[in-house]
Amino acid sequence: MLKQTPLNAVHRAAGARMVDFGGWDMPVNYGSQIEEHHAVRNDAGMFDVSHMRVVDLAGAGGRDFLRYALANNVDKLQVPGKALYSCLLAEDGGVIDDLIVYFLREDFFRIVVNAGTADKDIARFRALIAARAPQLTLTPRTDLAMIAVQGPNARAKLWQALPGSEPASAALKPFMGADIGDTFVARTGYTGEDGFEVMLPAARAAALWNALAAAGVRPCGLGARDTLRLEAGMNLYGQDMDEAVGPLESGLAWTVDLASPRDFAGKAALLGRAPARRLAGLLLVDKGGVLRAHQLVHTAQGDGEITSGTFSPTLNQSIALARLPAGVAVGDTVRVAVRDRELKARVVKPPFARNGKVQVA
Secondary structure, three states: OOEOOOOHHHHHHOOOEEEEEOOEEEEEEOOOHHHHHHHHHHOOEEEEOOOOEEEEEEOOOHHHHHHHHEOOOHHHOOOOOEEEEEEEEOOOOOEEEEEEEEEEEOOEEEEEEOOOOHHHHHHHHHHHHHHHOOOOEEEEOOOEEEEEEEOOOHHHHHHHHOOOOHHHHHOOOOOEEEEEOOEEEEOOOOOOOOEEEEEEEHHHHHHHHHHHHHOOOEEOOHHHHHHHHHHOOOOOEOOOEOOOOOHHHOOOHHHOOOOOOOOOOOHHHHOOOOOOEEEEEEEEOOOOOOOOOOOEEEEOOEEEEEEEEEEEOOOOEEEEEEEEEOOOOOOOEEEEEEOOEEEEEEEEOOOOEEOOEEOOO
């Protein structure tokens, strides 16, 4: 039986088209996926992301533990509420998951992990805790729901729907979060637009969702979330990276701190290894097709493969992320096998679109 978020009945009452997403019964759209996409780029949209897992880490020594457990360096987190994007690596350097960690106190960190890898992530953290920091407590928060409110008008509409949230949330800089009563509001997202991710008791999720809708925030499904994140050049776990590849081949070198002397899980496997492939953006030049995952990419340096592809509503053009031979450069022309044809595409540096604007020429 599929798992359900606390908002499942709300989605069904709204006529959402529901799909099996990694074992969760989730809305893919509420009508027009294109209109949902444009609502986020131009106004405000909301997503039920309650399938993602909030995990709290409590106890003395949490920073030291995360300094080893994560590829990015939590020493960057010095201001309470500050968030950090990082990979959780296997010992061989493969990506177990990408996640966000929030520093709330020296004895309390909040981690948000992907739904499909949550059990694996928790098992990995618990194994590392048992070996290195048994005084720590790891608590998966099954009592919380999460709603992402995204778009240029998301802030004003959230404040309308969540009275009393404006003073604290208005002061948040990007990639910061704060407790507002029993609600945690973070200025983060997965769309390339400004906005918030709101974590709150599951029992209050439907009321907030309905209040947001009344404030003019458009309900959006997984379809729009995928086109938005791809336009923003954001990776999707299981497509653009997984345990079979490392972060240096996945466009995530910026999330890996190899410069500091600290050790971290998977570091030894990354040191001295020049990646033979890298993740790059593709912009389809020829007409007559759409770039999709697993399509073969022919380059002068050898073949690569598309990891994520779609038709971009903002660019009105097909775009993709592809793992290509390291020698391929931005501006190069490549050929993509689309059904029985080879179509030209240009290599570009993501993002394709953010903050309502096209970012590539």
